[in-house]
Amino acid sequence: MKSEGDDDALSWDGDDALDARRPEVSRPKPEPTASAAPVPPLNESPSASVTPSVSEADADDEPQGISTATLLMIGILGGIYLLYTVGWILxxxxxxLPVTFTLPVPLYQGALWLAVLAPALWFVAVLAATRGSRSWVRIVWLVAGAVLLVPWPFVVSGGGGAL
Known part of the structure; x- marks a missing residue:
């Protein structure tokens, strides 16, 4: 025999609030009876008084999350963009020093900061612009940015340019 104390050990504070939002989880559904069917008003036809069940209404209200694979890809690409930022800095x-002979220092500094911020701006812009899109669209745009924003000064110098 179980006592109420055993059930308390398996619950957290606030579980009651969650159960109140999901009535189909907390209480068993009663068996439908002939008298429990809604009666349409006199001026409506029976087909016009169809109401969605509680579970259908709750299913529409719940936000759809992104899949694990998509979340993993976004994390990997976010890490690549972070490495690109470091690569552009280095x-x-x-x-x-070699470029300042042909270009004024303020112009070079401005271009450098734009290049350093470009991966982060691309990442945030893609996430904001593809919020309602399918996951593959978001991944395609992130991969396109990873191809376009390669830190070529770091790649060409072999990483030893700033060291």
């Missing part, structure tokens, strides 16, 4: 600082 590569850009390493190229600063």
């Amino acid at each position: 590569g850009g600082v390493g190229m600063q």
Whole structure:
């Protein structure tokens, strides 16, 4: 025999609030009877008084989450974008001395900061712009940005430009 104390050990504070939002979980559904059917008003036809069940209404209200594979891909691509930011910093600082002979320092500094911020801006812009899109669209745009934003100064110098 179970006592109420055993059930208390398996619950958290606030579980009652969750159960109140999901009545089909907390209480068993009563068996339908002939007298429990809703009676349509006199001026409506029986087909016009169809109401959705509680579970259908709750299913429409729940937000659809992203899949584990999509979340994993977004995390991996986010890490790549973070590495690109570091690559642009190291590569850009390493190229600063040779480039300042042909380009004024303020222009080079502005271009360097835009290049450093570009991966983060692309990542945030794709996540914001593809909020309602399918997952594959978001992944395609993130992969396209990973191809376009490669830190070429870091790649060409082999990472030793700033060291």
